[in-house]
Amino acid sequence: MNEMKTQELITFIRDEVAVMDGEVASDTDLLLSGLVDSLGVIRITQWIEDELEVDVPPGDVTLENFQTVDRIVEYLSGRNAA
Amino acid sequence: MSLSHILRRQASASPDVVGLVGIGRTWTWAEADLRVGQLAAALQELGVEPGDRVGVHLHKSDDGWLAMHAVVRIGAVAVPLDPGAPVARLERICSSMGIRVVLSHEPRRSTITELGAAGVIDAVVGVTTAVDGLRTLTTADVANLFPVDPVDVEQDDPAYIITTSGSTGEPKGIVHTHASGMAYATESAELYGLGPADRVADTAPNHFDQSTFALWSAPLAGSAVVTMPEPHQRMPASFSERLAAEAITVWYGVPFLLQQLVVRGDLENRDLSALRWVKFGGEVPPPWVIAEMLAHAPNATMANIYGPAECNQCSFHHLVVAPLPGEVIPIGVATPSATMRLGAPDAGTPSPEGERTEGEIWVSGPTVMEGYHGMPETNAERLVEFEGRRWYRTGDLGRVDAAGVWWFLGRVDHQVKVRGHRIELEGLEAELEALDGVEHVIAAVDRRSAGEDSVVVGVFAGEGFDLDGFRTAARAVLPAYALPTHIATMSGKKFTGSGKLDRGALREEVLASVETER
Numbered sequence: 047m048n049e050m051k052t053q054e055l056i057t058f059i060r061d062e063v064a065v066m067d068g069e070v071a072s073d074t075d076l077l078l079s080g081l082v083d084s085l086g087v088i089r090i091t092q093w094i095e096d097e098l099e100v101d102v103p104p105g106d107v108t109l110e111n112f113q114t115v116d117r118i119v120e121y122l123s124g125r126n127a128a
Numbered sequence: 129m130s131l132s133h134i135l136r137r138q139a140s141a142s143p144d145v146v147g148l149v150g151i152g153r154t155w156t157w158a159e160a161d162l163r164v165g166q167l168a169a170a171l172q173e174l175g176v177e178p179g180d181r182v183g184v185h186l187h188k189s190d191d192g193w194l195a196m197h198a199v200v201r202i203g204a205v206a207v208p209l210d211p212g213a214p215v216a217r218l219e220r221i222c223s224s225m226g227i228r229v230v231l232s233h234e235p236r237r238s239t240i241t242e243l244g245a246a247g248v249i250d251a252v253v254g255v256t257t258a259v260d261g262l263r264t265l266t267t268a269d270v271a272n273l274f275p276v277d278p279v280d281v282e283q284d285d286p287a288y289i290i291t292t293s294g295s296t297g298e299p300k301g302i303v304h305t306h307a308s309g310m311a312y313a314t315e316s317a318e319l320y321g322l323g324p325a326d327r328v329a330d331t332a333p334n335h336f337d338q339s340t341f342a343l344w345s346a347p348l349a350g351s352a353v354v355t356m357p358e359p360h361q362r363m364p365a366s367f368s369e370r371l372a373a374e375a376i377t378v379w380y381g382v383p384f385l386l387q388q389l390v391v392r393g394d395l396e397n398r399d400l401s402a403l404r405w406v407k408f409g410g411e412v413p414p415p416w417v418i419a420e421m422l423a424h425a426p427n428a429t430m431a432n433i434y435g436p437a438e439c440n441q442c443s444f445h446h447l448v449v450a451p452l453p454g455e456v457i458p459i460g461v462a463t464p465s466a467t468m469r470l471g472a473p474d475a476g477t478p479s480p481e482g483e484r485t486e487g488e489i490w491v492s493g494p495t496v497m498e499g500y501h502g503m504p505e506t507n508a509e510r511l512v513e514f515e516g517r518r519w520y521r522t523g524d525l526g527r528v529d530a531a532g533v534w535w536f537l538g539r540v541d542h543q544v545k546v547r548g549h550r551i552e553l554e555g556l557e558a559e560l561e562a563l564d565g566v567e568h569v570i571a572a573v574d575r576r577s578a579g580e581d582s583v584v585v586g587v588f589a590g591e592g593f594d595l596d597g598f599r600t601a602a603r604a605v606l607p608a609y610a611l612p613t614h615i616a617t618m619s620g621k622k623f624t625g626s627g628k629l630d631r632g633a634l635r636e637e638v639l640a641s642v643e644t645e646r
Contacts, residue, residue, distance in 0.1 A: 066608075
């Protein structure tokens with residue numbers, strides 16, 4: 047995922063997904079903080095599938111891969127490498 | 129026996145057995161008992177006395193479980209506070225319940241600080257460093273305290289209070305006593321055959337009545353409690369991983385989570401053979417979700433549990449075989465201790481036995497609450513003596529068939545459930561109508577797909593209505609599950625012939641506007 051798409055994802059999370067107001071950075075904890083709820087996780091997954099045209103199997107939607115935007119980026123680059 | 133003594137009794141019987149499993153740490157019953165004794169000592173140090181109400185504000189965690197036990201240990205009354213609720217709502221709950229002391233943890237520091245700054249609370253226990261302006265006992269302070277023993281309480285002393293939003297938007301506190309809490313703990317432990325070999329998933333937040341199963345029933349039976357924190361609940365594949373790795377045998381959850389698990393939990397790669405019971409309540413998941421779950425948990429029976437928070441569990445229906453598509457799942461038969469009866473919706477009492485097959489559900493039994501906190505009028509209306517017994521009027525409509533099986537038909541009022549949380553639409557409307565620049569708010573529930581219901585609203589407002597401002601203001605007063613996912617601005621006719629707001633028709637209009645947008 048390139049820098050521009052990463053910023054777009056952050057904006058999407060901040061404006062459309064977050065259940066609380068506030069800034070979102072690439073290392074903001076999305077899950078422990080309660081910023082993103084269950085429906086939010088689904089919407090982030092769908093965003094990735096639609097915008098990046100990557101298929102995200104349910105088994106990959108884990109705490110490890112989705113805790114922060116950085117982790118999502120890392121997960122996706124792992125996918126590209128594979 | 130009282131709720132105060134459950135943990136101590138287990139710690140005496142099997143001190144070295146692991147009883148509580150958090151993330152990355154475990155507690156034997158004796159270790160849990162020691163920590164609860166120290167937390168209870170901290171509360172006493174801060175002047176908490178029997179009968180005082182103490183806030184418990186933690187995310188789903190081993191610490192949250194221990195905190196609830198610490199409050200009841202000294203005869204105080206635990207009031208679990210939604211960790212996701214906005215500060216304004218928590219302020220109202222703390223004020224109306226007279227809560228001055230809160231058990232919490234570091235992740236909730238900012239909320240605690242705000243509650244302190246607003247002058248709502250005086251003291252906090254459980255954070256790692258002092259909170260400005262509050263008397264603080266940190267985790268390190270607590271670890272140095274001499275543990276206190278459980279105190280003796282009367283069976284009808286209050287033990288914990290579950291808060292829900294009332295029809296005026298004001299929080300409503302459901303008061304359970306040691307007697308009603310113990311009656312539920314004992315009965316549910318027996319119904320599901322809980323024993324020392326069981327591992328119970330602790331999923332529901334503490335302010336949600338389903339949590340009492342892991343909180344009281346499990347330690348009563350000596351079953352280990354395994355914490356399932358919120359982040360796991362948002363990530364179905366991580367949730368199922370923990371269910372399998374911890375060899376959970378009994379899980380009580382909401383249909384929303386169950387559906388998430390079936391759809392996104394990667395269940396074909398999980399060994400759920402340890403699961404004996406998957407219990408759900410609040411709503412019923414679609415039949416295909418039940419069927420999928422049964423297929424992936426080969427040794428499990430599923431249970432549809434019925435019971436408003438006011439009465440804990442009242443009835444159950446057990447499913448061993450997958451239901452057919454479109455099949456309606458009943459709420460089943462009354463628990464051994466409960467008596468269920470029907471009444472005419474406007475009647476002040478239930479009808480004599482056998483007189484009706486449809487009507488409002490009334491429940492009598494030892495698991496029914498003492499009453500709502502500080503609401504004598506509501507109590508007089510909802511808790512009624514009849515035929516020598518005390519009955520709770522549920523506000524639920526039901527039917528009983530010739531075989532004696534009960535079926536849920538809906539609500540008398542406009543109360544709905546969203547992801548397992550109870551919302552009174554009128555209360556929600558009242559809260560939103562109090563916001564700036566708003567004239568009327570119409571709330572409805574969008575049921576586009578079962579298990580993923582959400583709140584949608586229509587707003588009547590004057591010129592220059594600021595939608596973004598409205599959205600921000602709503603976030604400040606409503607818990608996340610009650611936040612509207614769709615806001616329509618409304619105009620035109622809104623009153624019935626008699627000059628009343630035509631909420632029924634307007635709800636349809638709001639729902640129609642959601643459809644148009646899709």
